[in-house]
Amino acid sequence: MEWGCGVRELAAAIDDLSAEDPSDIPRHLLAEQLIELHWQMARLQAQIARRTYVRAPASDS
Known part of the structure; x- marks a missing residue:
């Protein structure tokens, strides 16, 4: 799925x-x-939470 399509x-x-x-x-x-x-609002809030807690990849330095 294309990013942003959802x-x-x-x-x-x-x-x-x-x-x-x-x-x-x-x-x-x-x-x-x-x-x-x-029900759908709860599911949307779960997706917002998933995206809120995404961390940047750790650097190798």
């Missing part, structure tokens, strides 16, 4: 969610969507 796809997915009107979503589906969004 971030672009994430941005596009967020744009798609932003285009939705939550008041048009039936309540039972909205509840399911909220659970899924929280």
Whole structure:
């Protein structure tokens, strides 16, 4: 996968969610969507943490 492709796809997915009107979503589906969004947010936070703690390679000197 090309570097940055995942971030672009994430941005596009967020744009798609932003285009939705939550008041048009039936309540039972909205509840399911909220659970899924929280799950995906936790996964995103895990990826942010992985990238936050990347260290530069040790030098040979």
